[in-house]
Amino acid sequence: xxxxxxxxxxxxxxxxxxxxxGVLFFMTVVAVVPFGVGPxxxxxxxxxxxxxxxxxxxxxxxxxxxxxxxxxxxxxxDLLLMQETPVILTIFVKCAAHWAAxxxxxxxxxxxxxxxxxxxxxxxGATMLTLLAGTPAITFIGAVGAAVAVALPRxxxxxxxxxxxxxxxxxxxxxxxxxxxxxxxxxxxxxxMILMAITLFFAVIGPVAAAAALRHSAD
Amino acid sequence: xxxxxxxxxxxxxxANPTRFLALADRVLPWLAAATTLFFVAGLWLSFTTxxxxxxxxxxxxxxxxVPAAWxxxxxxxVMAISALGTLVWRHPLADVSAKAAAPIGACFTFLALVTxxxxxxxxxxxxxxxxxxxxxxxxxxxxxLGLIALNRAMDDPARSARVSxxxxxxxxxxxxxxxxSVEWWNTLHQPASVMRLGGPTIDSxxxxxxxxxxxxxxxxxxxxxxxxxxxxxWRRRVTSLRRQAVRNAGREAQAL
Amino acid sequence: xxxxxxxxxxxxxxxxIFNDISFALGAGEALVVTGPNGSGKSTLLRVxxxxxxxxxxxxxxxxxxxxxxxxxxxxxxxxxxxxxKRELTVRENLSFWQRFMGxxxxxxxxxxxxxxxxxxxxxxxxxxFGYLSAGQQRRMAMAKLLVAYRPIWLLDEPTAALDAGADxxxxxxxxxxxxxxxxxxxxxxxxxxxxxxxxxxxxGFTH
Numbered sequence: 227x228x229x230x231x232x233x234x235x236x237x238x239x240x241x242x243x244x245x246x247x248g249v250l251f252f253m254t255v256v257a258v259v260p261f262g263v264g265p266x267x268x269x270x271x272x273x274x275x276x277x278x279x280x281x282x283x284x285x286x287x288x289x290x291x292x293x294x295x296x297x298x299x300x301x302x303x304d305l306l307l308m309q310e311t312p313v314i315l316t317i318f319v320k321c322a323a324h325w326a327a328x329x330x331x332x333x334x335x336x337x338x339x340x341x342x343x344x345x346x347x348x349x350x351g352a353t354m355l356t357l358l359a360g361t362p363a364i365t366f367i368g369a370v371g372a373a374v375a376v377a378l379p380r381x382x383x384x385x386x387x388x389x390x391x392x393x394x395x396x397x398x399x400x401x402x403x404x405x406x407x408x409x410x411x412x413x414x415x416x417x418x419m420i421l422m423a424i425t426l427f428f429a430v431i432g433p434v435a436a437a438a439a440l441r442h443s444a445d
Numbered sequence: 446x447x448x449x450x451x452x453x454x455x456x457x458x459x460a461n462p463t464r465f466l467a468l469a470d471r472v473l474p475w476l477a478a479a480t481t482l483f484f485v486a487g488l489w490l491s492f493t494t495x496x497x498x499x500x501x502x503x504x505x506x507x508x509x510x511v512p513a514a515w516x517x518x519x520x521x522x523v524m525a526i527s528a529l530g531t532l533v534w535r536h537p538l539a540d541v542s543a544k545a546a547a548p549i550g551a552c553f554t555f556l557a558l559v560t561x562x563x564x565x566x567x568x569x570x571x572x573x574x575x576x577x578x579x580x581x582x583x584x585x586x587x588x589x590l591g592l593i594a595l596n597r598a599m600d601d602p603a604r605s606a607r608v609s610x611x612x613x614x615x616x617x618x619x620x621x622x623x624x625x626s627v628e629w630w631n632t633l634h635q636p637a638s639v640m641r642l643g644g645p646t647i648d649s650x651x652x653x654x655x656x657x658x659x660x661x662x663x664x665x666x667x668x669x670x671x672x673x674x675x676x677x678x679w680r681r682r683v684t685s686l687r688r689q690a691v692r693n694a695g696r697e698a699q700a701l
Numbered sequence: 702x703x704x705x706x707x708x709x710x711x712x713x714x715x716x717x718i719f720n721d722i723s724f725a726l727g728a729g730e731a732l733v734v735t736g737p738n739g740s741g742k743s744t745l746l747r748v749x750x751x752x753x754x755x756x757x758x759x760x761x762x763x764x765x766x767x768x769x770x771x772x773x774x775x776x777x778x779x780x781x782x783x784x785x786k787r788e789l790t791v792r793e794n795l796s797f798w799q800r801f802m803g804x805x806x807x808x809x810x811x812x813x814x815x816x817x818x819x820x821x822x823x824x825x826x827x828x829x830f831g832y833l834s835a836g837q838q839r840r841m842a843m844a845k846l847l848v849a850y851r852p853i854w855l856l857d858e859p860t861a862a863l864d865a866g867a868d869x870x871x872x873x874x875x876x877x878x879x880x881x882x883x884x885x886x887x888x889x890x891x892x893x894x895x896x897x898x899x900x901x902x903x904x905g906f907t908h
Contacts, residue, residue, distance in 0.1 A: 227801075229796075229800040230797070230801055233789070233793070233801075235791065236788075236793070237789065238790040300783065300786065300787075301780050301781070301782030301784040302784040302785075304750065304778055304780055304784065305778065305784050305798070305802070307751075307752065308751060308778060309772045309802060310803075311767075361837070
């Protein structure tokens with residue numbers, strides 16, 4: 227299992243891997259916002275956390291369609307499904323590796339973009355923390371979409387369309403936790419706890435559903 | 446027929462880089478020494494001159510910030526010329542040069558952004574403002590990163606060279622925008638004070654360290670660029686040796 | 702250990718691909734599945750590998766290790782595609798499958814270098830898999846059968862893209878596997894050059 231984790235990590239860092247593209251997309255999306263809404267620093271610092279969250283959400287959807295499709299194209303998926311080890315565990319490990327290669331860099335890059343958005347230290351810290359807690363959920367939800375769309379040509383767009391509605395709760399609680407941290411009266415912990423609960427919930431549901439989808443989409 | 450043309454192209458591919466490697470070996474030590482010399486002189490000058498009466502010690506950031514910003518644009522210009530070389534003259538070293546310059550340019554741009562941000566905090570009260578100069582430099586940074594990603598994404602160096610050369614030339618539009626952004630739009634960032642018509646407006650006390658540092662940075666760029674080109678040529682040779690090894694392994698097995 | 706298939710049939714969409722396939726294989730026996738294109742050889746192998754559900758019938762194992770629920774957990778499956786990553790080196794590919802699959806009870810896989818030597822490609826395991834030619838890639842995929850031990854080999858057109866020399870080499874590997882009490886089920890157009898084998902002629906199902 228550990229060998230699967232490191233293999234996937236290596237693949238995403240090697241030439242043609244998607245680890246760097248995700249961060250680049252994240253930066254580009256967030257950098258485009260000020261062109262649209264204007265360079266008003268107060269406005270930017272107010273909408274900054276939401277923009278970072280939306281950018282991270284879109285960026286983490288980018289590479290998801292390749293999660294199982296790349297394995298299917300070279301036949302590895304067959305062997306992954308045939309083993310004695312439960313498929314659910316295999317998918318969980320693949321998700322973890324995918325998150326470590328694409329989600330974690332987003333979390334690390336977020337403070338830099340927070341500076342661009344003129345956010346204060348507290349807001350940056352809160353955004354980073356919520357992204358850390360929330361982005362795994364997006365990966366686990368995305369695994370379901372990737373498994374459903376694995377056999378489809380041009381499944382990439384479809385995965386995004388399938389996954390985005392499901393990821394909305396993550397976005398809602400992630401952003402509201404950040405705003406709760408910045409603005410005094412609202413407490414930070416309740417929305418943050420719900421965010422963590424969502425992540426844990428999808429960490430279980432995602433691999434189970436993805437395993438079922440992969441079993442049935444075999445051809 | 447096709448095999449013949451391939452062989453000739455391969456031959457010219459090899460002949461020129463070999464001469465370049467010999468040249469690089471001879472030039473690099475001198476360049477490196479000159480770079481060190483100018484850096485020592487430049488840093489000594491920048492730390493011994495007096496601070497500005499308004500900006501205090503922070504003015505010293507300028508000695509790194511301004512040359513880095515110049516270099517970020519010059520590096521892109523070098524890449525654009527190399528891209529022309531790839532597309533128009535088909536020079537075998539041009540794509541090596543463009544590919545090797547991209548990471549260096551990204552580093553200089555990043556340095557300019559970081560030092561500018563450090564300078565902006567005490568001056569403007571914010572790490573970052575979305576003014577024309579800063580934004581266009583940031584876009585330049587993103588373009589560098591995009592080009593690096595494009596180069597990495599493709600297996601075949603010849604094909605990726607053509608594609609990224611097209612992108613480099615399209616992106617060159619950004620360079621004049623950066624250069625003149627401070628004059629076209631009235632922004633926070635101060636207008637050019639060294640390279641302008643009618644002589645520099647900067648006090649000679651600041652001008653000298655700045656010029657020395659600029660020379661040092663330029664030398665540093667050429668040292669790094671030549672070294673990176675050498676590495677890229679070596680990397681390609683290693684790749685072709687490895688492909689050769691694979692073909693040989695097949696032959697041995699057949700002989701068995 | 703015996704493998705038993707009883708009345709297997711498979712369906713794709715509305716069409717029956719094959720119907721009522723039965724066979725029994727003991728240790729050291731091979732089954733060669735032949736038949737024209739589209740007669741369902743690949744489908745049969747994917748059903749045996751547990752990758753497709755059989756419409757009816759059962760495929761089971763008798764006298765195998767107690768903890769094994771399905772025959773496919775004791776099987777290697779070599780399909781049309783090699784299940785190797787172009788970006789990783791041959792060694793990384795092979796040792797990944799070695800560690801990920803582990804050995805079935807009753808045997809152990811051999812070292813990555815020995816496996817590469819067994820398929821006649823020693824000395825290039827440090828190179829990316831993508832550098833290899835199609836035939837070399839296929840041979841490395843066969844080396845995968847050796848690095849993790851599985852008593853049952855399910856082979857779908859194993860010798861596609863191979864020249865005559867590699868064909869013989871592969872027949873040698875299969876024979877050695879059978880001599881050690883393994884079971885081989887192979888779908889192929891060409892004769893594998895095996896000794897005593899059962900054969901199953903797939904005719905394709907017509908209404």
